[in-house]
Amino acid sequence: MDETTDPERKTLEPILKTENLWKLYHAGKVEVPALRGVNFDVLPGESVAVMGPSGCGKSSLLYVIGGLARASRGKVLVDGNDLTAMGDAERTKLRRSKIGFVFQRFNLLPTLTARATLPSRSISMATATIRTASTS
Numbered sequence: 001m002d003e004t005t006d007p008e009r010k011t012l013e014p015i016l017k018t019e020n021l022w023k024l025y026h027a028g029k030v031e032v033p034a035l036r037g038v039n040f041d042v043l044p045g046e047s048v049a050v051m052g053p054s055g056c057g058k059s060s061l062l063y064v065i066g067g068l069a070r071a072s073r074g075k076v077l078v079d080g081n082d083l084t085a086m087g088d089a090e091r092t093k094l095r096r097s098k099i100g101f102v103f104q105r106f107n108l109l110p111t112l113t114a115r116a117t118l119p120s121r122s123i124s125m126a127t128a129t130i131r132t133a134s135t136s
Contacts, residue, residue, distance in 0.1 A: 014042055071083075
């Protein structure tokens, strides 16, 4: 449903909103657009999934709406706070109070004191085995 068919949607303020959101990366002199004019909003209590093929901009979108990266153009509003108008320190403060992250690869393996003595090939095989076991 959209705001034209759902009267409750008209009265709620979005907890997250993007307006004409762009993220450009630079490869030498070439601009590579990861996001091109993204517009959406999420109301309180809604659940949203970001899905798409590899390279379509999912991670770039999440980094920008999470305040980890700056948008090239457009706006990101989190609970009414404009991330695109904030400096690094302000975005960090907002992230601490309003945004939660679960990093896919952060600290999947416990820190091992013996790890530094293992050959790098052994570490790679152990990591691959653990990843395979955790996905089944």
